[in-house]
Amino acid sequence: MxxxxxxxxxxxxxxxxxxxxxxxxxxxxxxxxxxxxxxxxxxxxxxxxxxxxxxxxxxxxxxxxxxxxxxxxxxxxxxxxxxxxxxxxxxxxxxxxxxxxxxxxxxxxxxxxxxxxxxxxxxxxxxxxxxxxxxxxxxxxxxxxxxxxxxxxxxxxxxxxxxxxxxxxxxxxxxxxxxxxxxxxxxxxxxxxxxxxxxxxxxxxxxxxxxxxxxxxxxxxxxxxxxxxxxxxxxxxxxxxxxxxxxxxxxxxxxxxxxxxxxxxxxxxxxxxxxxxxxxxxxxxxxxxxxxxxxxxxxxxxxxxxxxxxxxxxxxxxxxxxxxxxxxxxxxxxxxxxxxxxxxxxxxxxxxxxxxxxxxxxxxxxxxxxxxxxxxxxxxxxxxSRFLHSAESFDDLPHKESNALVIIGVDEVGRLIAKMAHRAQIPYVALDHNYDQVKTSKQLGLNAYFGDILRSSVRKKIHLDDAKAVFVSIHEPATLKRVCVALARYPNLDIYARTNSKEDELELKQLGIHFAASTYIESTLIRGRKLLHNFGVAEDTTMTLVDELMTEMSELNYQKYKQQCA
Structure with missing residues (x-):
């Protein structure tokens, strides 16, 4: 050939x-x-x-x-x-x-x-x-x-x-x-x-x-x-x-x-x-x-x-x-x-x-x-979810006064928030539909339970009407959006949502979730600040750089940045 x-x-x-x-x-x-x-x-x-x-x-x-x-x-x-x-x-x-x-x-x-x-x-x-x-x-x-x-x-x-x-x-x-x-x-x-x-x-x-x-x-x-x-x-x-x-x-x-x-x-x-x-x-x-x-x-x-x-x-x-x-x-x-x-x-x-x-x-x-x-x-x-853990979801949840804080998702971030609430003596309950995550959280002594927040019976069981705030830590953007939309129906709640990107953060804010924030920005700036310090950059200079970058990543400036990239 x-x-x-x-x-x-x-x-x-x-x-x-x-x-x-x-x-x-x-x-x-x-x-x-x-x-x-x-x-x-x-x-x-x-x-x-x-x-x-x-x-x-x-x-x-x-x-x-x-x-x-x-x-x-x-x-x-x-x-x-x-x-x-x-x-x-x-x-x-x-x-x-x-x-x-x-x-x-x-x-x-x-x-x-x-x-x-x-x-x-x-x-x-x-x-x-x-x-x-x-x-x-x-x-x-x-x-x-x-x-x-x-x-x-x-x-x-x-x-x-x-x-x-x-x-x-x-x-x-x-x-x-x-x-x-x-x-x-x-x-x-x-x-x-x-x-x-x-x-x-x-x-x-x-x-x-x-x-x-x-x-x-x-x-x-x-x-x-x-x-x-x-x-x-x-x-x-x-x-x-x-x-x-x-x-x-x-x-x-x-x-x-x-x-x-x-x-x-x-x-x-x-x-x-x-x-x-x-x-x-x-x-x-x-x-x-x-x-x-x-x-x-x-x-x-x-x-x-x-x-x-x-x-x-x-x-x-x-x-x-x-x-x-x-x-x-x-x-x-x-x-x-x-x-x-x-x-x-x-x-x-x-x-x-x-x-x-x-x-x-x-x-x-x-x-x-x-x-x-x-x-x-x-x-x-x-x-x-339906057959194995149906009896384990909230049957063992004690009937008590309402929790001031509800945590949705007990991954590493959710567990950290739960530990903060526990040490600050803020009444809380943590939920997740991943039983392995719940099991790990319980082993750490956290007040975590298996359940789906999208179910009305679950929201009623945890007295969501009486809660002051909810923290959402969900990895999948589509599921995060559905959960936040459901929670937005409760006017008494301050909703804090952890997102994986700036895009997801802005989308949730457009839906009225004012406390949505992408985790990578602040953590990256903290690591970057230490990196610059190791290179001998003065502390006041690094603080100025961090403030400037935080301003650039604000909602208004980020939209301009997106238009320039397009």
């Missing part, structure tokens, strides 16, 4: 993929689903936007993205952190993968297929999306909550399980009639290769990278890194193991280096583009005709996967000693199937364990589960 047709092909693929990704993002389906749909449109089974002549080339290029993806996952697996989470990693993360593998191996065998197919399908369905889940945890401000930490350790266990899975899959198709001598030779080959990778990752590459850092040579740094990654891939393939396994192991070996983040930053731009091509190539393998013919089976299997993973994750969390609320939330957060499934699926298909039609069906199930992940998370929150 000449260079012109190659660049035309790449430009064509990226243009179509961009359109589909934008559309899927607008619809809330996520970028991965957009890439897969673009692949379906570009694939050989769909008339119209066909780019099928170069699928094999695209897959070869995309495989580099998978290699880099596994390398970055390995970088996150610091042995010290893994050891600290070892119990949850084994019981929940790896346990979920093992349980789904064995369960589906049994079910598929009963249906007349080989146990190998069932084992691989179960391993595929046992994976959840680290990228999707961690992003949503950060967006909802729940990453450091009790269920957030449990979900993270669960995900790390699943990611770590990919290592033995990638080594196991080739063994499922190995020759059963191999002599013991051949098996022994293969074993020694694998051990030799692992030793060679250890030498690269622990000795040779760190020395080369440290030399590049000392010489401030970024090009040499990048070349050493990529050279080592691809050398490791070649070595691991020589032993008959998947190339992605070598990249993952190398990443783990480098995870304890001081410049680990520089390694990730070097790889990240290439990984993102190549992974986009990978998901697009996955979509090209989907035959829409096969999906239509098996639509009822796909929906049925999807429902089974969601229910089974929810129940298994919840049960394993309880076995690990977590509370029922944490277990249920973990189950609903992790019942979908993640991007690692495509890596395992591609390997199993290339090994001949799964057929092309089976692969198409599984890709559809995985994609649909990812689309439904955000809805599943919301459903889990509602289940916990």
């Amino acid at each position: 000449d260079s012109i047709s190659f660049f035309y092909f790449i430009a064509y693929v990226f243009t179509v993929a961009t359109l589909f990704v934008v559309g899927s993002s607008i619809l809330g389906m996520g970028t991965i689903v957009g890439f897969i749909l673009a692949g379906v449109a570009l694939g050989p089974f769909t008339p119209g936007l066909v780019a099928a002549t170069n699928i094999e080339l695209l897959q070869q290029v995309a495989d580099l993205g998978v290699v880099l993806f596994l390398f970055t996952i390995g970088l996150e697996m610091k042995p010290v952190d893994l050891w600290r989470m070892k119990k949850s990693l084994m019981i929940q993360g790896a346990g979920l993968v093992v349980a789904t593998s064995l369960l589906f191996a049994g079910l598929v065998t009963l249906l007349g297929f080989s146990w190998q197919i069932g084992l691989v399908i179960g391993a595929i369905f046992g994976q959840s999306s680290s990228a999707v889940v961690i992003t949503l945890l950060n967006q909802k401000g729940e990453f450091n909550s009790e269920h957030g930490k449990n979900i993270f350790s669960n995900l790390m266990g699943q990611d770590l399980s990919v290592v033995p899975l990638m080594a196991l899959i080739p063994l499922l198709v190995s020759h059963q009639n191999e002599s013991s001598a051949t098996f022994l030779q293969d074993t020694f080959t694998v051990l030799f290769v692992i030793g060679l990778i250890l030498a690269i990752g622990k000795v040779l590459l760190p020395l080369a990278l440290k030399w590049s850092v000392r010489k401030h040579n970024k090009d040499a740094f990048a070349l050493c890194l990529f050279g080592a990654i691809f050398a490791t891939v070649c070595v691991i393939e020589y032993a008959g193991l998947p190339s992605t396994l070598g990249a993952f192991l190398l990443g783990m070996l480098l995870s304890s280096l001081d410049f680990r983040h520089s390694l990730e930053e070097t790889v990240l731009p290439f990984k993102g583009v190549l992974m986009a091509l990978f998901f697009t190539s996955v979509g090209m393998q989907i035959n829409p005709t096969v999906l239509i013919e098996h639509l009822s089976s796909i929906l049925f299997i999807l429902a089974v996967v969601l229910v089974v993973k929810t129940l298994l994750s919840t049960a394993l969390s309880l076995i690990d000693g977590k509370s029922l609320s944490v277990g249920i939330k973990t189950g609903f957060w992790l019942n979908h199937v993640g991007e690692f499934a495509f890596v395992i699926l591609a390997l199993a298909t290339s090994m001949g364990i799964l057929s092309e039609s089976q692969s198409s069906i599984i890709i559809a199930i995985v994609s649909l589960s990812m689309v439904l992940s955000s809805f599943s998370i919301k459903l889990g929150d509602k289940v916990v």
Whole structure:
């Protein structure tokens, strides 16, 4: 293929993929689903936007993205952190993968297929999306909550399980009639290769990278890194193991280096583009005709996967000693199937364990589960709120005189306000619909209860009509706005709202919330004042600068600033 047709092909693929990704993002389906749909449109089974002549080339290029993806996952697996989470990693993360593998191996065998197919399908369905889940945890401000930490350790266990899975899959198709001598030779080959990778990752590459850092040579740094990654891939393939396994192991070996983040930053731009091509190539393998013919089976299997993973994750969390609320939330957060499934699926298909039609069906199930992940998370929150904690919300709230202060949201900021009120002997009550936050607050001796301030029965129970002020600390802007609108109906209340941005502050003030304020401005100016003082700037000068900046960030001047930026 000449260079012109190659660049035309790449430009064509990226243009179509961009359109589909934008559309899927607008619809809330996520970028991965957009890439897969673009692949379906570009694939050989769909008339119209066909780019099928170069699928094999695209897959070869995309495989580099998978290699880099596994390398970055390995970088996150610091042995010290893994050891600290070892119990949850084994019981929940790896346990979920093992349980789904064995369960589906049994079910598929009963249906007349080989146990190998069932084992691989179960391993595929046992994976959840680290990228999707961690992003949503950060967006909802729940990453450091009790269920957030449990979900993270669960995900790390699943990611770590990919290592033995990638080594196991080739063994499922190995020759059963191999002599013991051949098996022994293969074993020694694998051990030799692992030793060679250890030498690269622990000795040779760190020395080369440290030399590049000392010489401030970024090009040499990048070349050493990529050279080592691809050398490791070649070595691991020589032993008959998947190339992605070598990249993952190398990443783990480098995870304890001081410049680990520089390694990730070097790889990240290439990984993102190549992974986009990978998901697009996955979509090209989907035959829409096969999906239509098996639509009822796909929906049925999807429902089974969601229910089974929810129940298994919840049960394993309880076995690990977590509370029922944490277990249920973990189950609903992790019942979908993640991007690692495509890596395992591609390997199993290339090994001949799964057929092309089976692969198409599984890709559809995985994609649909990812689309439904955000809805599943919301459903889990509602289940916990409505059924599990309904009896714990305000049944134990003592009937007493009204509280002068009501605190909505007991995150770190809300808890700090509660401590201030307690020490100032101001009667208060604190509410939150996140039970983990309430539990933490109660352990600290705070007057916190589970409940939703948007419910009229809750507002009546806490005597909101008699309160003097309310402090709102809610991370999500949309929820913050709804709560403030509901509270604005009470003329007796002074409403203090913590916002995450100046934009949110001004929007709330337009709604009549006069004491809304963005937390980052004052805290930034305080830190900046100390920073300038360390540089030798006089105290009166720093005070003047702070006053000037506070004036510039006032409502009127901020509106002018926005107009200038526009």
